[in-house]
Ligand code: SF4
């Protein structure tokens with residue numbers, strides 16, 4: 366393992382620093398942040414999920430039964446006190462536990478977890494019978510060097526090797542949506558698509574699909590290719606905020622209601638990612654948490670989002686990156702079995718909770734880390750997550766008129782120091798703009814950082830909040 370591990374530097378070289386998946390993956394597997402650990406506190410009275418109660422959905426093509434909960438292997442646990450070594454014993458334990466509870470869909474990619482996810486997943490799964498799980502992985506050839514046929518083919522074969530399997534159950538063209546030029550360059554002009562279609566015919570790829578992040582026009586063109594390629598499934602972002610508000614929050618995003626309806630029209634099953642919107646739907650302002658709890662005191666706040674994502678019948682499985690056992694147990698409790706939301710409950714989330722979240726006017730950062738690493742070391746997502754958290758808790762210092770200004774000012778500055786080291790704070794941003802094109806939420810990152818920096822400077826200059 367140690368010998369095979371690739372360094373962060375080689376990994377960046379291999380996949381290209383700043384590419385969508387590279388950045389996400391590099392940062393996606395660090396030890397849980399404070400917010401995740403706080404969320405774990407919610408589960409302290411957690412009960413054991415029942416065995417033998419998992420809800421399954423049928424794949425219309427293969428007729429196989431897929432568990433409604435899928436394991437996303439993009440945020441694997443790390444060894445205590447390590448930033449680079451994955452905790453294989455814990456990964457094995459969590460996979461075993463998930464499978465004992467009926468989970469059978471496991472999703473990875475060559476670029477997750479600094480390029481180590483497939484290997485860790487392969488080790489964990491090799492201890493189980495091949496017939497007991499479905500493995501999904503991706504052609505993550507973001508870097509232009511990997512658009513060449515030989516390189517893309519090598520990536521595909523390497524996935525088989527790392528996963529220790531001789532066929533893949535689900536294979537995805539990873540993160541389609543930027544432009545048709547990119548789609549054609551990565552898959553069509555180089556002959557890779559023809560190759561994958563032959564691999565599907567030969568049975569080494571049992572289901573072929575794509576994951577989508579991006580523009581509606583690209584989705585429309587690629588989904589229209591169904592007539593030619595016969596997509597067996599498509600992976601989309603779906604949650605109760607994105608259902609109707611994705612496009613309102615960010616002009617480059619497409620509402621999940623549209624994406625899902627297009628798949629339904631063609632009878633294509635949907636695999637769901639981001640059911641919790643990067644944890645945002647589990648870390649709501651306290652008053653919204655209280656409101657959801659009052660509707661169902663037994664369920665966690667996250668379980669509302671999971672049940673929402675799993676309720677539509679055209680959903681094959683809902684992926685969750687479960688770093689901690691508490692998350693895994695909670696999700697199993699939501700899906701063993703899934704109690705679908707009623708129409709009234711769906712409307713309650715769509716019309717009331719989602720609207721209130723939109724009204725918060727948070728910076729729409731879902732902590733995906735696609736903008737990372739910043740060449741100047743700025744911890745962009747940590748700054749935005751911290752800002753949103755203070756805003757949602759009502760503890761953002763508001764200057765003149767804020768009767769608790771001194772307390773809020775102190776809290777903000779001290780907590781920022783705790784979560785973001787000084788050299789990674791907004792004042793070190795040189796406004797180069799390199800991060801911005803990578804943000805799927807179309808956040809004007811340098812502008813937002815400058816606004817936060819101005820606020821911090823003003824807090825430092827003005828301890829009493831006077832005009
Ligand atoms: S604009 Fe700021 S945060 Fe973005 S890459 Fe440049 S220095 Fe980093």
Ligand code: SF4
Pocket residue numbers: 729730731732733734735736737745746749803804805806807808810
């Ligand atoms: S700023 Fe954008 S790219 Fe960066 S973590 Fe937030 S949502 Fe993701």
